[in-house]
Amino acid sequence: NAGVMQNPRHLVRRRGQEARLRCSPMKGHSHVYWYRQLPEEGLKFMVYLQKENIIDESGMPKERFSAEFPKEGPSILRIQQVVRGDSAAYFCASSPASYPSYEQYFGPGTRLTVT
Amino acid sequence: SQQGEEDPQALSIQEGENATMNCSYKTSINNLQWYRQNSGRGLVHLILIRSNEREKHSGRLRVTLDTSKKSSSLLITASRAADTASYFCATAEFYNQGGKLIFGQGTELSVKP
Numbered sequence: 075n076a077g078v079m080q081n082p083r084h085l086v087r088r089r090g091q092e093a094r095l096r097c098s099p100m101k102g103h104s105h106v107y108w109y110r111q112l113p114e115e116g117l118k119f120m121v122y123l124q125k126e127n128i129i130d131e132s133g134m135p136k137e138r139f140s141a142e143f144p145k146e147g148p149s150i151l152r153i154q155q156v157v158r159g160d161s162a163a164y165f166c167a168s169s170p171a172s173y174p175s176y177e178q179y180f181g182p183g184t185r186l187t188v189t
Numbered sequence: 190s191q192q193g194e195e196d197p198q199a200l201s202i203q204e205g206e207n208a209t210m211n212c213s214y215k216t217s218i219n220n221l222q223w224y225r226q227n228s229g230r231g232l233v234h235l236i237l238i239r240s241n242e243r244e245k246h247s248g249r250l251r252v253t254l255d256t257s258k259k260s261s262s263l264l265i266t267a268s269r270a271a272d273t274a275s276y277f278c279a280t281a282e283f284y285n286q287g288g289k290l291i292f293g294q295g296t297e298l299s300v301k302p
Contacts, residue, residue, distance in 0.1 A: 107289060116277055116292035117232070130289060165231060169288060177222060178290060180232040 076101065078168050078181035079148075086187045093153040093160070095184045099168030106149045107178060108141060111163045123149060156188045195278060195293040203301055208265040210296040212278030213258075219281045221254055221261050222290065226275045235263075235276075270302045 079098040087093050099106050104125055109117040122130040123143035134141070138156075143149040153160055163185045167178035196211045214221070220239045224232040238245045238254045238261065245252045251264040265272055275297050279290040 105288065109290075109292075116294045117279075117290075119289045119291065122289050133289075167232075167290075171288075176288065177234045177237050178288070179234065180224075182231040 078166055078179050080164075080166050080181035080184050082184060083182060084185050084187070086189060087156050088189055089157055090155050093156050093186055095151040095153075095164050095166075095186070097149040097151070097166030097168075097181060099149070099166075100179055103168035103170050103179070105169045105171065106143050107167045107169075108149075108151050109165045109167065111165060111183075113162070117165060120151070153186075156186070158188050161186055161188045195276075195296045197296060198294070199297045199299070201299040201301065202268055204268060204270055206268055206300075208268050208272070208298055208300070210263045210276050210278075210298070212261045212263070212293050214261075214278075214280050214291075214293075215259065216280075216282050218256075221252075222279045222281070223250075223252060223261075223263050224277045224279060224292075226277065226295070228274070232277070265298075268298075268300045270300050272298060273300045274298060 078100055081096050106123045108120040110120055111117045119133040121134050121141045125143055126145050138154045140152045163183045165183045166181045169176045169178045194213050202208055218240055220237055222237045223235040225235055226232050236247050236250055236252050238252050240256055249266045254261045275295045277292050277295045279292045
């Protein structure tokens, strides 16, 4: 059973470009979470999605960031017009259900560098 | 606001010694989880302790939870060089049915051979 997959693992973008980060949850998991980790810091929750629905986006910046989890295919975190402050590691996690007592399985992360 | 705060921020020990890391949080929780992150890698789930549990063991790991003090500790016994990593506590808030985790800042553990 493959784990959570993220691609690309490393992404370099110039200021003003768009970044698209992909996440394929574990087989059988329909709940996806995105977290951001700035250098030397812990992870910060961004958004929680189920298939075709955004359940909680309380951690998402109000502008330039969006996320989706379509019926078919991976979850996508999209950052438009990237700025240097967006440079971070972005982690996706999945779980089989939303009830808090389930552990979350994390992917290896996408390291975004904005030049 | 950040939920968990961990103490110490960094810990350096010799192989074979025990390592203890502490985590404090602010709100009512459903459960508390500990994760390990090797440098530049993803997170690995170590252990989950529910709010009605006081202690849990998994191999060389021992986790305690004191809900009256809103704190938890992670003990790694007989440490090995391979235990060198950052350790994070994460809480799932009691009233949040969405399951999002709130992470502490982490403890950076260095185990010297």
